[in-house]
Amino acid sequence: MGRHQQLELLPGTLDLLILKALARGKMHGYGIAQILKETSDNVLEVGESSLYPALQRLLLNGWVTAEWGASENNRRARYYTLTPAGRKQLAAERADFERMVAAIQRVLQTA
Amino acid sequence: MGRHQQLELLPGTLDLLILKALARGKMHGYGIAQILKETSDNVLEVGESSLYPALQRLLLNGWVTAEWGASENNRRARYYTLTPAGRKQLAAERADFERMVAAIQRVLQTA
DNA sequence: ACTGCTTCCATCGATAGACGATGGGAAGAC
DNA sequence: GTCTTCCCATCGTCTATCGATGGAAGCAGT
Numbered sequence: 560m561g562r563h564q565q566l567e568l569l570p571g572t573l574d575l576l577i578l579k580a581l582a583r584g585k586m587h588g589y590g591i592a593q594i595l596k597e598t599s600d601n602v603l604e605v606g607e608s609s610l611y612p613a614l615q616r617l618l619l620n621g622w623v624t625a626e627w628g629a630s631e632n633n634r635r636a637r638y639y640t641l642t643p644a645g646r647k648q649l650a651a652e653r654a655d656f657e658r659m660v661a662a663i664q665r666v667l668q669t670a
Numbered sequence: 671m672g673r674h675q676q677l678e679l680l681p682g683t684l685d686l687l688i689l690k691a692l693a694r695g696k697m698h699g700y701g702i703a704q705i706l707k708e709t710s711d712n713v714l715e716v717g718e719s720s721l722y723p724a725l726q727r728l729l730l731n732g733w734v735t736a737e738w739g740a741s742e743n744n745r746r747a748r749y750y751t752l753t754p755a756g757r758k759q760l761a762a763e764r765a766d767f768e769r770m771v772a773a774i775q776r777v778l779q780t781a
Numbered sequence: 782a783c784t785g786c787t788t789c790c791a792t793c794g795a796t797a798g799a800c801g802a803t804g805g806g807a808a809g810a811c
Numbered sequence: 812g813t814c815t816t817c818c819c820a821t822c823g824t825c826t827a828t829c830g831a832t833g834g835a836a837g838c839a840g841t
Contacts, residue, residue, distance in 0.1 A: 569770045570681035570798065570827080579778055589818050598780045602773035609799050611820055616798095634808065634817055653778060659680045660771055662713035667690055667764060669709045681798080681827065700789050720828055722791055727827095745789055745836065 567604045573613050575656055576603065578641065578649040581623060587636040588614060614639060622648045678715040684724050685733075686767055687714065689752065689760040692734060698747040699725060725750060733759045 568576075580591045592605045617623045622645030630636035641649070679687075691702045703716045728734045733756030741747035752760070 566682065566766075566770075566799080568799070569683075569767075569774065571677065572680075572774055573799080576774065576777055579780075583780075587818075588820095595777060598777045599773035600776065602769060603777065606800060607818090607820080608801070608803095608822090612798080615820095630818075632808070632817065634819095635806085636818060655677075656680075656774070656778075658713060659677075662710035663680065663683055663687065663767070665711065666687055666706060666709045666714065667767075669690075669694075677828080679828070684828080698789075699791095717829060718789090718791080719793090719830070719832095723827080726791095741789075743788065743837075745787095747789060 567606070568609065572656060573605065573609060574617060575649070575652040576605070577610075577613055577617065578622065578645055578652065581639055581641040581645070582649060585638045585640045587628075587630060587638050589636070590630075591639070617645070620648070621645075678717065679720065683767065684716065684720060685728060686760070686763040687716070688721075688724055688728065689733065689756055689763065692750055692752040692756070693760060696749045696751045698739075698741060698749050700747070701741075702750070728756070731759070732756075 576595055577591055580586060580594045583594070586594070588607075588610055592607070592610055595603045595605055614623070614625075617639075618625060621642060623639045623641055625637050625639050628636055628638050687706055688702055691697060691705045694705070697705070699718075699721055703718070703721055706714045706716055725734070725736075728750075729736060732753060734750045734752055736748050736750050739747060739749050
């Protein structure tokens with residue numbers, strides 16, 4: 560029971576991270592999780608049960624589009640692509656994130 | 671319906687912020703909200719419906735203690751004090767936060 | 782005396798997001 | 812033929828933030 564939850568992610572930043580990953584180019588879900596783990600030096604570990612619902616959100620909001628295809632490993636994979644609206648959203652979420660983090664850092668650095 | 675929620679806070683950072691505020695010394699709830707707003711240059715606006723439940727959590731976890739008293743303005747106020755365990759928790763949450771933010775920044779700065 | 786603003790407390794219900802568990806299918810290695 | 816890896820996805824639980832709401836008490840102005 561009430562065990563502490565081990566957070567692998569800062570809540571509220573998942574969409575931002577996914578959008579950023581997709582800014583590199585078309586990518587499938589599994590690949591997104593890998594890229595995030597790698598570029599964060601194994602700190603950010605996005606589970607599939609967080610990832611796929613998030614991708615559904617992004618689709619619904621029109622920030623990404625999806626198409627079926629085959630992965631490099633010859634497997635059935637769904638490729639996601641950033642839309643122009645997605646690019647705008649990425650910029651907005653990024654600015655917001657930086658703003659919030661800067662504010663928190665100010666608080667944390669007060670004596 | 672589905673209007674976007676205006677986030678005044680990075681989810682998951684409220685406890686950290688409160689603990690940090692209380693590291694300055696004994697303080698009442700309203701005062702905590704003010705300090706956070708001021709030291710963050712009006713970015714972090716903690717609503718009372720976020721603040722008081724959070725304080726209850728901290729009490730339950732033994733990270734703060736509370737006692738009734740009178741505010742500077744001569745009003746009935748409940749003063750919260752950081753416990754040693756609270757100080758440890760503050761350090762831990764802060765380290766975790768910095769670690770996560772650094773990881774996210776790495777992702778955001780990849781080309 | 783009344784009105785209203787500010788300070789200070791607190792709860793409730795709705796909503797959203799992250800996660801563990803679980804399920805499946807198909808490729809390639811041994 | 813079995814195992815591992817890759818790749819998809821959903822369901823249920825839990826936690827946290829927030830809007831709305833309610834109250835009490837001090838102070839200022841009229």
